[in-house]
Amino acid sequence: MKKIKIHNQYFSILIEKKKIQTRISEIAKEINKVYKNADPIFIGILNGSFYFMADILRNIHFDYEIDFLKISSYNDLKMRGGKIKRKYDLNCSLKNRNVIVIEDIIDSGKSINFILKIIKKQRPKSIKIITLLLKDKPLKNIRKIDYIGFRIPDIFVIGYGLDYAQKGRNLKHIYGLMEKK
Secondary structure: OOOEOOOOEEEEEOOOOHHHHHHHHHHHHOOOOOOOOOOEEEEEEEEEOOHHHHHHHHHHOOOEEEEEEEEEEOOOOOEEEEEEEEEEEOOOOOOEEEEEEEEEEOOOOOOHHHHHHHHHHHOHHHHHHHHEEEOOOOOOOOOOOEEEEEOOOOOEEEEEEEOOOEOOOOOOOEEEOOOOO
């Protein structure tokens, strides 16, 4: 098993690149069927969704728009749970638009609920959520996630856009934090 070290923590491969790309193709195929005549706007949640969003959109075969929203909810190097702050806002109107939100990971649901409040204020026609990763733990007052790449255990992950204090985003696989022995 390949392991890597970042910031004195060891990580091992959780999901290999090939599995990620296969799942992205499956999600994009479904979106192509459902949204080909719907003129959607894809909203990427920065920074973590950047790689995932780019790969999804490379597989979309109709015209669309994109925009980005950046929030932050980290209170230290790796643990979520701090106060959510909007760092970069949308540059478009979502009124009467079909909106597809692309997230890297949903763990507690707190961040996606914050994002949905921002989007709903503009009264879009519809909102769908795509997430690369969904942690296997109870979500807090969250609506259905429409497209899920992978369900994962409740562990800290990096790679494929996800970071640990800005390191590890460029890794081709998704790695999970190894428990200390």
